[in-house]
Amino acid sequence: MEFRKSRSYCQKGALALACLLIAHGASAATIQEVSVAELLGGSELVVHGEIIDRWTDTGTDETQIYTYLRIQVFDVIKGDVPGGTVDIRFLGGRSGRYVLDISDQYVPPLGDEAVYFIENPSRNQVNPLTGWRQGHF
Numbered sequence: 001m002e003f004r005k006s007r008s009y010c011q012k013g014a015l016a017l018a019c020l021l022i023a024h025g026a027s028a029a030t031i032q033e034v035s036v037a038e039l040l041g042g043s044e045l046v047v048h049g050e051i052i053d054r055w056t057d058t059g060t061d062e063t064q065i066y067t068y069l070r071i072q073v074f075d076v077i078k079g080d081v082p083g084g085t086v087d088i089r090f091l092g093g094r095s096g097r098y099v100l101d102i103s104d105q106y107v108p109p110l111g112d113e114a115v116y117f118i119e120n121p122s123r124n125q126v127n128p129l130t131g132w133r134q135g136h137f
Contacts (some may be wrong), residue, residue: 046117049116072085086118116136
């Protein structure tokens with residue numbers, strides 16, 4: 001009798017583990033590929049610059065973690081950048097012992113120099129780059 005219960009628990013555990021693995025594999029984000037013309041058209045701001053500062057904050061409600069990047073702008077391709085820098089915010093990051101990981105999201109590292117296609121720098125989004133990683137060249 002004890003062996004059957006143990007075997008039943010093992011089968012249920014294996015089934016639960018299989019479901020978790022399938023669900024984890026299915027959690028990847030799907031981003032539609034867009035052309036450079038579509039990236040440009042969908043971006044309010046396009047700049048060539050370098051990430052000069054990076055920090056995290058929990059926001060006013062302290063229920064989410066956000067990663068902020070400050071871009072030192074070398075060239076403005078589209079839009080306007082008063083002051084020579086622009087700050088963008090990504091949902092996710094690490095704050096103390098807490099981590100909020102957004103599947104398939106790329107957040108450029110400190111010192112990264114690139115062309116950034118920014119959908120709308122003043123609107124709070126999961127990822128401010130147009131087309132997610134596609135908005136980073």
